Amino acid sequence: MVWWDGSGVCIFAKRLEKSAFCWPRIGPVRVQLNQAQLMALVDGLDWKRVRPLTVKAPVFAG
DSSP states (O other): OEEEOSSSEEEOOOOOSSSOOOOOOOSSSOOOOOHHHHHHHHTTSOGGGOOOOOOOOOSOOO
16 A cells, blocks of 8 residues: 655555455545544455544533
8 A cells, every 4th residue: 555644655565364455446536545444444344334423522621
């Protein structure tokens, strides 16, 4: 995997022992993954099923 982190190009390699990667479909549009989706992809999980959770800000503190 090769990606730009904002300061340079990063190269990452991993081989799964028992499962396979769920790669994005190849097409004319680039795919952008958030951090959680990237970690799911690297762990061999279906990254398309990862959705951000809505976290409510606290109403009252202290």
